[in-house]
Amino acid sequence: MMAARRLSSLLSRSLSFSSSGAASLLHSLAGRNINRFSTAAAVEDLITPQVPIRYTQHLINGQFVDAASGKTFPAYDPRSGEVIANVAEGDVEDINRAVSAARKAFDEGPWPKMTAYERSRILLRFADLVEKHSDELAALETWNNGKPFEQAAKSELPLFVRLFHYYAGWADKIHGLTVPADGDYHVQTLHEPVGVAGQIIPWNFPLIMFAWKVGPALACGNTIVLKTAEQTPLTALLVAKLFHEAGLPKGVLNVVSGYGPTAGAALASHMDVDKLAFTGSTDTGKIVLELAARSNLKPVTLELGGKSPFIVFEDADVDKAVELAHFALFFNQGQCCCAGSRTFVHERVYDEFLEKSKKRALRRVVGDPFKKGVEQGPQIDGEQFEKVLSYIRSGIESNATLECGGNRLGSKGFFIQPTVFSNVQDDMVIAQDEIFGPVQSILKFKDIDEVIQRANRTRYGLAAGVFTKNVDTANRLMRALRAGTVWINCFDVFDAAIPFGGYKMSGIGREKGIYSLHNYLQVKAVVTPLKNPAWI
Numbered sequence: 001m002m003a004a005r006r007l008s009s010l011l012s013r014s015l016s017f018s019s020s021g022a023a024s025l026l027h028s029l030a031g032r033n034i035n036r037f038s039t040a041a042a043v044e045d046l047i048t049p050q051v052p053i054r055y056t057q058h059l060i061n062g063q064f065v066d067a068a069s070g071k072t073f074p075a076y077d078p079r080s081g082e083v084i085a086n087v088a089e090g091d092v093e094d095i096n097r098a099v100s101a102a103r104k105a106f107d108e109g110p111w112p113k114m115t116a117y118e119r120s121r122i123l124l125r126f127a128d129l130v131e132k133h134s135d136e137l138a139a140l141e142t143w144n145n146g147k148p149f150e151q152a153a154k155s156e157l158p159l160f161v162r163l164f165h166y167y168a169g170w171a172d173k174i175h176g177l178t179v180p181a182d183g184d185y186h187v188q189t190l191h192e193p194v195g196v197a198g199q200i201i202p203w204n205f206p207l208i209m210f211a212w213k214v215g216p217a218l219a220c221g222n223t224i225v226l227k228t229a230e231q232t233p234l235t236a237l238l239v240a241k242l243f244h245e246a247g248l249p250k251g252v253l254n255v256v257s258g259y260g261p262t263a264g265a266a267l268a269s270h271m272d273v274d275k276l277a278f279t280g281s282t283d284t285g286k287i288v289l290e291l292a293a294r295s296n297l298k299p300v301t302l303e304l305g306g307k308s309p310f311i312v313f314e315d316a317d318v319d320k321a322v323e324l325a326h327f328a329l330f331f332n333q334g335q336c337c338c339a340g341s342r343t344f345v346h347e348r349v350y351d352e353f354l355e356k357s358k359k360r361a362l363r364r365v366v367g368d369p370f371k372k373g374v375e376q377g378p379q380i381d382g383e384q385f386e387k388v389l390s391y392i393r394s395g396i397e398s399n400a401t402l403e404c405g406g407n408r409l410g411s412k413g414f415f416i417q418p419t420v421f422s423n424v425q426d427d428m429v430i431a432q433d434e435i436f437g438p439v440q441s442i443l444k445f446k447d448i449d450e451v452i453q454r455a456n457r458t459r460y461g462l463a464a465g466v467f468t469k470n471v472d473t474a475n476r477l478m479r480a481l482r483a484g485t486v487w488i489n490c491f492d493v494f495d496a497a498i499p500f501g502g503y504k505m506s507g508i509g510r511e512k513g514i515y516s517l518h519n520y521l522q523v524k525a526v527v528t529p530l531k532n533p534a535w536i
C-alpha cells in the first residue's frame with residue numbers, strides 16, 4: 001500500500017478525490033471484514049455497487065444505437081462471475097457504420113476545421129465533466145474490472161483527467177517547420193491530422209487506455225472509432241457520452257463494443273481507417289498488423305506484452321526494495337503489461353529479500369475490491385484466471401520453489417492468492433511468458449554483467465526496474481537494458497508527459513508525451529519558389 005500511495009500521489013497532481021455520491025456510500029459500507037489471503041470469508045460477502053449502468057449500446061454519430069444484428073453480449077462482475085449488463089455486440093456492419101460516421105466527421109464536419117483552441121476547450125470541458133463524475137466512473141470501473149475501488153478513484157481517475165488536460169495543452173501547439181532547403185524555395189511543413197483513427201484497447205486499464213489513445217488523436221484533430229475490450233465495455237460508453245456533453249461534434253468519437261475476431265478485425269482491416277492503434281497481447285498485435293498490411297497499409301502502433309526485469313543490487317535497502325518489487329508485480333492483480341515479473345536479486349541479499357517478499361505477499365489484502373484497504377481484487381475473467389493457475393502449475397512442475405500462494409481464493413469469482421516462487425531459472429516457462437497475474441518469480445544473480453545479459457534475454461522489452469544506490473550501476477543499467485522505460489528506484493510512474501512503449505516484441509511506437517502526437521499526424525511538405533521561375 002505504501003508504494004501504491006506513493007504512486008497515487010505521483011499521479012494525482014492537484015486533483016482531489018470527491019467523497020460524494022456513490023463513493024461515500026461504498027466507503028460507508030466498506031471498512032470491516034478485510035480479507036487477508038489466508039482466509040476467504042470476505043470474498044463471499046460482496047458489496048453491491050450503488051451506480052446505474054446507463055449506457056450499453058454503441059455510440060455512433062453521437063447517438064446510442066443497438067447493434068445492426070440486434071445481438072448483445074454479457075458484461076460480468078469478476079468478483080462473482082455474474083452478468084451485470086447486456087451490451088450491444090458489434091460486428092462488421094457496426095464498424096462500417098461507425099467508420100462512415102467518423103469519415104464524414106473528418107471530411108465534412110466542423111472538427112478538423114475549428115480552431116485548435118476550440119478543440120482544446122472541448123477537451124478541457126470534458127476533463128472537468130469526468131472529474132465531476134469520477135465517483136460513478138470509478139465504481140463502474142471496479143464493478144466491471146475488479147480493480148480496487150481506491151486505486152480507480154484515487155489514482156486512475158485523476159490520471160485520466162490529467163491526461164486530457166495534458167492533451168488539451170498540446171492541441172493549439174501543434175505546427176510545422178520552416179525548412180532551409182537548397183535553391184530559391186520557401187519550404188514549409190504542415191502537420192495535419194491523419195484522418196480516421198481505429199483504436200483497439202484491452203481490459204486491464206479500460207479508462208487509462210481510452211485516455212492514452214483518444215487524447216492524442218483528438219488533440220491532433222483526427223476522428224475515431226474505438227473498440228473496447230469485450231470484458232470491459234462500460235466505462236468508455238459513459239465517458240464518450242460525457243465528451244458529447246462537453247461539445248464534441250457528432251461522429252468525432254464513435255465507440256463500438258464487441259469481440260476481437262469480429263468487430264476488432266473489421267476495424268483493423270477497414271479500407272477507410274487511416275491509422276490503427278492497438279494495446280493487448282503480442283499474438284493479437286501480430287494479427288492486427290497483418291490485417292492492416294493486407295488491407296490499406298494503414299500505419300499501426302502496438303503496445304504489447306512484457307516480461308520486465310526488476311533488478312535489486314546488493315547495496316539496496318532491502319525493505320524498500322521488497323516493497324517496490326511487490327508493488328511492481330502485484331499492482332492491478334498483476335495485470336500490467338509492464339509488470340516487474342522477473343525479480344532479479346543479488347545473491348548477497350537474496351535470502352533476506354526472499355523471506356521478506358514472502359511475508360509481504362502473505363500480508364497482501366485480497367478481497368472485495370469495493371472494500372476499503374483491499375489491495376487486490378479478482379482477475380478479470382475465467383479465461384485469465386485459468387491461464388494464471390496453469391502458469392502456477394507449470395512453475396511447480398518445473399521445480400521452482402512455491403514459497404506461498406498457488407491457489408484460488410474463495411469459491412466464487414476469480415480471486416487468486418498472491419503467489420511467490422523462488423529458485424526460478426531463466427529457461428522456465430514462468431520466467432519467459434507473460435503470466436499477467438499475481439505471481440512473483442524471484443531469480444538470483446551474482447554480478448552486473450550477468451544480470452544485464454539475463455535481463456535482456458527475452459523476446460520482450462517493455463520496461464525494467466533497477467534498485468540501487470550506486471550511481472555508476474544505475475548509469476550503466478539505464479543504457480544497457482533494452483526496454484522502452486527504465487525506472488530507477490521507482491516503478492510504474494505514469495505521468496502524462498512520459499513516453500511509454502516497447503522494444504522488440506513489446507511493440508511499435510510510443511504513447512503519451514510528445515511522441516504520441518507523431519502517431520496521429522501526417523507531415524506535408526509544401527514548396528514555393530521565391531522568385532518567379534522560368535516555367536510559369
Ligand code: NAI
Binds near residue numbers: 259268284435
Ligand atoms: P487480446 O490482445 O486478444 O485483446 C486485446 C484487444 O484486442 C481486445 O479489445 C480484443 O477484443 C481485441 N482483439 C482480440 N482479437 C482480435 C483480432 N483478431 N482482431 C482485432 N482485435 C482483436 O488480449 P486478451 O485475449 O484479452 O488477453 C490475452 C493476454 O494478452 C493476456 O493474458 C496478457 O498476457 C496479454 N494482454 C496484454 C495487455 C497489455 O496491456 N499489453 C492487455 C491485455 C492483455
Ligand code: MG
Binds near residue numbers: 260
Ligand atoms: Mg485474445
